[in-house]
Amino acid sequence: MPETELGYKHTLHLETVTPVAVGNGGTLSPSADYTLDPQNKQCALLLDHKMFEAWLTQNPAALTDYLNAVKKNAGNNRNTFLYQFLSKYHNQKEAKSYFNAERMIVGYAHTVELKTCLKDAGRPFIPGSTLKGAFKSVWLHNWLSANPVKVNDVIRSINGTRNEKEARKEIEKVIVECLDNLPSQDKRMQFSTLQISDAYINGDLKWYHTKRFKLSKDGKTVVPLFLEAIAPSAEGSFSVMVENNNLVQTNHGWIKSLETGSLVPFFAQVNQYALDNIEHELEMTQSEELWDYKKFLRDRKNDIENSKNQSAWLPIGFGKSNFYQSIGLFIRRRDKGAFEKYIKLFKMGKKPNAGETDQKELPLTRNLSIEGHLPLGWIKLYENIHDCSIPKSVKHFNQGDQIEATVATIARPFSKIKIPGVDGLINMSGTKDAQRNPRFKEQAVVVVQIDINKDEKITQARFIRVK
Numbered sequence: 458m459p460e461t462e463l464g465y466k467h468t469l470h471l472e473t474v475t476p477v478a479v480g481n482g483g484t485l486s487p488s489a490d491y492t493l494d495p496q497n498k499q500c501a502l503l504l505d506h507k508m509f510e511a512w513l514t515q516n517p518a519a520l521t522d523y524l525n526a527v528k529k530n531a532g533n534n535r536n537t538f539l540y541q542f543l544s545k546y547h548n549q550k551e552a553k554s555y556f557n558a559e560r561m562i563v564g565y566a567h568t569v570e571l572k573t574c575l576k577d578a579g580r581p582f583i584p585g586s587t588l589k590g591a592f593k594s595v596w597l598h599n600w601l602s603a604n605p606v607k608v609n610d611v612i613r614s615i616n617g618t619r620n621e622k623e624a625r626k627e628i629e630k631v632i633v634e635c636l637d638n639l640p641s642q643d644k645r646m647q648f649s650t651l652q653i654s655d656a657y658i659n660g661d662l663k664w665y666h667t668k669r670f671k672l673s674k675d676g677k678t679v680v681p682l683f684l685e686a687i688a689p690s691a692e693g694s695f696s697v698m699v700e701n702n703n704l705v706q707t708n709h710g711w712i713k714s715l716e717t718g719s720l721v722p723f724f725a726q727v728n729q730y731a732l733d734n735i736e737h738e739l740e741m742t743q744s745e746e747l748w749d750y751k752k753f754l755r756d757r758k759n760d761i762e763n764s765k766n767q768s769a770w771l772p773i774g775f776g777k778s779n780f781y782q783s784i785g786l787f788i789r790r791r792d793k794g795a796f797e798k799y800i801k802l803f804k805m806g807k808k809p810n811a812g813e814t815d816q817k818e819l820p821l822t823r824n825l826s827i828e829g830h831l832p833l834g835w836i837k838l839y840e841n842i843h844d845c846s847i848p849k850s851v852k853h854f855n856q857g858d859q860i861e862a863t864v865a866t867i868a869r870p871f872s873k874i875k876i877p878g879v880d881g882l883i884n885m886s887g888t889k890d891a892q893r894n895p896r897f898k899e900q901a902v903v904v905v906q907i908d909i910n911k912d913e914k915i916t917q918a919r920f921i922r923v924k
Contacts, residue, residue: 465698465699465717467720468694468697469694469696470693470839470840471692471694471836471838472690472691472692472836473691474757474770474900476663476665476684476686476689476831477686477773478572478574478774478834479574479583479587480572480573480575481575484570484571486571487535487538487569488538489527490504491571492539493540493562494540498536498562498566499561500560501559502553503556503558503560504555504556508555508557509555519546534567535568538568539555561661563827563828564665564666564826564827565827569683570683571685572684574686577657582658583655583695583773585656589648591772595726595771596635597632600635601631602733607634608784608787609791611627611628611788612795614627614628628784631784650700650712651698651712660688660691660693661688662687662688663688663866664683664685666681666827668682669682670747670822670824671744672741672742672747686833688899690865691865724766724769727769727771727838728770730771731772734772734786735757738823747830750830757835769838769839770837771835772832774834857906858907859921860905860907861902861903861905861924862874862885862903862918863875863900863903864897864898864901865882867897870886870888871884871886872885876907879915883907883915885905887919887921894922896923901924903921903922903923904922906918
C-alpha cells in the first residue's frame, strides 16, 4: 500500500517513447571532444581528454600544431578532425586508442556542437524537479479547464488594460491561485510536501540531429540543433511522496489526489492534459512533410484512449510546454484577439522589431528529429511493471524461441532490441534484411529468434519479421 508513517508513497515506472533530452548546459565540440568513426560515420568516438592532454604536454610541438589546426579549421567540416590530427602522429590503432567511448548518431553523418544531457557518472537520469514541473503544468491545465471563469478574468485583464505590467501581474495571480503554493499551517510551502525522486535510466544515450520544423503548409526547417538524448525504449523508476503525518500536512487539492492506493485518478489528469495538447498540435500541423509526426500524435491519442488510465503519456524536458503556453491555449479557444495580444505580452515567437512579435498562433514550430520526425521528451508512466512494453512478455526462454521485441537502435551488423523482462538491450543480427521492410525503424515491434546459454540467458537474437 502507498500509505506509510510519513505519508503516501508511490513508485512509478517510466519508459521513453521518443528521445528524451534534459539539458545540463554543457556542449561537446568536434574540435576538442569527439570525432566521427572513419569506418562508421553514424558513430561518434569520445576523446579521452586525460590521455590526449598528457600526450600534448609531453609534445609541445604537437600542441602548437593542434592549436593552429583548430584555428585553421574553424567553420569547416570537422567530421574527423581529431582523428585526422592524431593520425599525423600515430598509426590507425594508436589514434583510435585516444577515444574511450562511442555514441550512435541519428540523422546526418555530420558534426556540429552538441548540447549534452544530464548524467551521473555517465548514467542518464531525469531530475525529480523536471518531473515535478511537468506535473504542475498538468494541474494548471486541468484547473483552467475546470474553472473557465478564471480564463475570462485573464481575457478581461488583457483587453481592459494598457499597462502590460498590470496584465502580466493578473496572469501570474491566476497561476498562483491554481498552484496555491502558500504556506500551510506548519509553515511549509504546499509543493514542498510533494517530493519526487530522480529517475535513473537504463538505456542508451544517442546523439540526435534535430530541427525546428514549421508546422504550416509551407513549412520549412529552421534552427538545427544537435542533442544528446536518452533513446526510445529506455526504462527507469522514481518515487512520489506526499508528506502527511502529525508534523506535516497538505491541503492542496491536486497534491491530495495522490493520497490514494491507486494512480488511476492521477494518470487520468495526465492523459487529459496530453490529449488536449495532441488535439491542438494536430490542428496546427498542416505541413505535408510532417505526415509521420501527425501519425505519431494519432498513435499516442489511440494509446491514451485505450489505456483506461492504467498508464499515462507526457512530454518532458525539451518537449514540455510551460505555464504561459497552457494559459494561452485556453485564451485562444475563447478570444483570438486577446490571444494575439497575449503572445505579444509575453514576447512569444520571433521578434522582428524592437522586442515586438508578429506571431498570431502558438505553436508555429516544433523541434523534431531529422530521422522520422519524432518529437522530443515523450514518456510513458505506469505503476505495474508488467505494463511497460508493447511486445508480449515471456516468462521462460528456450533455445530457438521466436518472441517479440522492440527495436531500440538500428545499426550494422547488429541492431539493439529490448525484450520484455530482460535487463538491458540485446544484439540482433539480420539488420540488412530487416531494412528491406519500410516499417522497420526504431520503436517497431519485431519477431526474433533467440539464442540462450546454459544459464537460460539470452545471448543474441536473429531478425525474423516486423510484426
